[in-house]
Amino acid sequence: MYKVGIVGSEGYAVGELYNLLINHPDVHVEMIYSPQRAGMSVAELFNDLNSMRTLDFTDRLDLEGLDVLFLCLQSAASREFLHLFDIPEGLKVIDFSQEFRHTNAEETGFVYGLSEGNRRAITKAARVSVPGAIAAAIQTPLMPLAKHLLLNSEIHVTAVAGKTEALARPKPEGGLTYDMLFDNFHVFRPLEHHHIGEVRRTLKDVQNSFDSEIVLIPMRGNFTRGVYTTMYLDCPLGIAEIRRLYEEFFDDHSFVHLVDEYPDVRDTVNTNDLHIHLSKHGNRLLIVSTMDNLMKGAAGSAIHIMNLMLGLVETTGLNVKPSVF
Numbered sequence: 001m002y003k004v005g006i007v008g009s010e011g012y013a014v015g016e017l018y019n020l021l022i023n024h025p026d027v028h029v030e031m032i033y034s035p036q037r038a039g040m041s042v043a044e045l046f047n048d049l050n051s052m053r054t055l056d057f058t059d060r061l062d063l064e065g066l067d068v069l070f071l072c073l074q075s076a077a078s079r080e081f082l083h084l085f086d087i088p089e090g091l092k093v094i095d096f097s098q099e100f101r102h103t104n105a106e107e108t109g110f111v112y113g114l115s116e117g118n119r120r121a122i123t124k125a126a127r128v129s130v131p132g133a134i135a136a137a138i139q140t141p142l143m144p145l146a147k148h149l150l151l152n153s154e155i156h157v158t159a160v161a162g163k164t165e166a167l168a169r170p171k172p173e174g175g176l177t178y179d180m181l182f183d184n185f186h187v188f189r190p191l192e193h194h195h196i197g198e199v200r201r202t203l204k205d206v207q208n209s210f211d212s213e214i215v216l217i218p219m220r221g222n223f224t225r226g227v228y229t230t231m232y233l234d235c236p237l238g239i240a241e242i243r244r245l246y247e248e249f250f251d252d253h254s255f256v257h258l259v260d261e262y263p264d265v266r267d268t269v270n271t272n273d274l275h276i277h278l279s280k281h282g283n284r285l286l287i288v289s290t291m292d293n294l295m296k297g298a299a300g301s302a303i304h305i306m307n308l309m310l311g312l313v314e315t316t317g318l319n320v321k322p323s324v325f
Helices: 012-022 076-083 117-122 133-146 176-181 195-206 239-249 295-310
Strands: 003-008 027-032 067-070 093-095 110-112 127-129 155-161 216-218 227-234 256-258 274-281 284-291
Touching: 003 012, 012 027, 012 295, 067 076, 067 295, 093 295, 110 117, 117 133, 117 195, 117 295, 133 155, 133 195, 133 216, 133 227, 133 239, 133 274, 133 284, 133 295, 176 216, 195 216, 227 295, 239 274
Parallel strands: 003 027, 003 067, 067 093, 093 127, 110 127, 155 216, 256 274
Antiparallel strands: 155 227, 227 284, 274 284
16 A cells, blocks of 8 residues: 655645545555644544544654655645655655646656646656646647647637635635525636646647637636636637547547537536537637546546556546536
8 A cells, every 4th residue: 555645734625635545445644734733633624524534634744654745735835845844755746736837847856747748757757746727627628739730829718617716715614605606606817817827838838839829717606616618719620630639639548538518517526537528610619628626627636646656547546426417
């Protein structure tokens, strides 16, 4: 059994990560380090874990003997942690923050963790950064086009994220309330969301000539979890040829699926799957995708990365069905 540890307690993704790890057949959770919550049971903060074996948060940091360490901290805190504490040689680090995404691997040691585009590098890496949820939802469906140098026009994106995305934090006294979930819908950071730069760097790594504008309008929807994106751009190919390119690109990737109908958010909730629908409207290609921001956009992606780093079957611990039917 591989021994893993978690640093941090902020964000719903930590609860999802813990849930996946304690049900993973090849790992054992040794500790969850969070000094400000030391002595509190994980289930006190993440109420959905009440029926499971849970640890207490601890203020004792013991990294010796661990195989994998998950950093679930804010960006500046991740860098500070790695500066303050000695990381044992051979300990693999997976970071959730945006601090090390697309940084120079020779300088920081971090590889960008988009499994659908960087699988080989991840398998050899000692440190990997988890992509942002909205960034992953946008860039993954665009990868086949970038590979064939087809990203040559403005890309217009609307991304609707659930209430648990980004800065949402669980509270011990209660979960998300009705008015938080269902009585509001708003735009946030239009045209300037920080994930635009992340997407741009990913696509330019694949298509060196890529220089098109990405027009992103992010929104918060009236649902708990998920990211639903609609994108359109100019594309000269017919839909049959486009679909063939996508099928070839994602053929050996376990979690990306082309679907024949427009997907629903609930189709991927509680899974590590990403569903993509393609349609052609004149010269414009419309791409609709959906995934779970806490799974494919965070914890599930981190487990996928861990599996690749440890040489495990990439789907291990991630064979779950949607939570609706």
